[in-house]
Amino acid sequence: QVQLVQSGAEVKKPGSSVKVSCKASGGTFSTYTISWVRQAPGQGLEWMGSFIPLLDIAKYAQKFQGRVTLTADKSTSTAYMELSSLRSEDTAVYSCARHDTGMDAFDIWGPGTMVTVSS
């Protein structure tokens, strides 16, 4: 069974960057597409972008273009999401999710990583 384990909570200053990791266990990591979704406190879900480790290709939501970088290390089956120029509005839970190509949907989710941006 594929599981996604994420890095721990972070507290960051405005203007700084944060890098969240998502390690996959089980399955063949290089064949996945890993997406990142965030959820601000009390708010809904927001897709940030997706990364295809097999092709080293990233697709970003326009809102985050230029501020988010998605990468992966195939040797450790770990995906990364780095968000720069943090502001208070970026305070949210950041989750990785596997995009299953057969279902064309996010079938496995990580537990989420809380990122708090505060001076």
Place this chain on the structure above:
Amino acid sequence: QSVLTQPPSASGTPGQRVTISCSGSSSNIGSNAVDWYQQLPGTAPKLLIFGNNQRPSGVPDRFSGSKSGTSASLAISGLQSEDEGDYYCAAWDDSLNAYVFGTGTKVTVL
């Protein structure tokens, strides 16, 4: 500001049927499949319906999805207390070139 609109809340008594609507446009629901996610309190979202009306393995058949034009619906029949949580529709949007989620609906079991 999500491009997929859902009612903020829905409720029912145990055993009742509850329906949640999801309204979109020709660039998302009108031309792409709709997925539904369930988020129980304090947990990560869970895929409930994919491809408009398909259930992943393990999802009870009490949950069903449908789509017509630029709208979609999720029905929960035989409502149970453990169904309390937030439900989100989602679809790819060709204009935004993004996967968009609905505004979310909080389901309460009375």
